[in-house]
């Protein structure tokens with residue numbers, strides 16, 4: 001479980017302190033697929049990057065399975081990060097390394113033996129259905145295949161959590177569906193908790209059981225997906241949901257999420 005308490009983050013911009021996260025409070029339960037939505041510039045990426053301390057908050061606590069991670073550094077922080085895989089919109093693969101090498105990378109820097117790495121990489125390639133691309137380079141892959149490699153790499157160290165920052169935004173709708181189905185599969189089969197940012201309503205509808213709406217650095221509301229999107233309390237969410245066609249059918253949601 002992840003508890004975010006009173007989180008603040010600011011950046012210095014041209015000598016001025018700009019507050020990007022303002023008193024964020026959230027709880028993510030084990031097994032959730034937790035969506036974070038909101039307008040551009042709202043602070044979504046900054047927030048998700050605080051979960052693994054890629055951004056260090058100025059104030060507040062991030063308690064992951066009972067440990068306040070904002071106090072971690074050095075080896076303890078590196079060990080903690082092994083439990084939190086991350087995937088990105090532009091995949092962030094090593095362009096000069098094969099698919100095999102990309103997936104092996106986190107295992108190699110964690111000091112696993114060659115035999116163990118080979119066994120694990122082959123297992124991961126099988127899980128993301130890319131066995132035949134083992135020796136290909138990223139430039140030879142489609143967007144969906146690149147994201148599958150990134151997912152395999154994120155899963156290499158068997159994390160409890162996956163952070164996904166717009167992982168399907170560069171993909172066409174069909175590929176988006178296959179990647180969001182894959183994330184849902186890993187959530188159901190291995191109990192991996194997923195926190196994802198998206199601006200695609202289909203992804204929220206199809207896989208998120210909870211969702212938070214953030215605007216101007218504040219969490220306006222969060223809760224279960226159906227209630228938040230269909231019966232939002234705030235005008236801001238009502239407008240956002242209408243503009244982005246985020247409204248959903250109960251049957252549609254339950255068909256996909258249950």
Ligand SMILES: Nc1ncnc2c1ncn2[C@@H]1O[C@H](COP(=O)(O)OP(=O)(O)OP(=O)(O)O)[C@@H](O)[C@H]1O
Pocket residue numbers: 011012013020038039040041042043044045046047
């Ligand atoms: N490293 C940084 N230095 C200065 N300002 C930053 C930095 N990172 C983010 N910001 C600012 O923080 C605000 C929130 O950015 P963030 O990327 O978190 O928003 P977002 O909701 O993810 O936006 P988008 O949907 O467009 O990706 C923006 O105004 C952005 O310019």
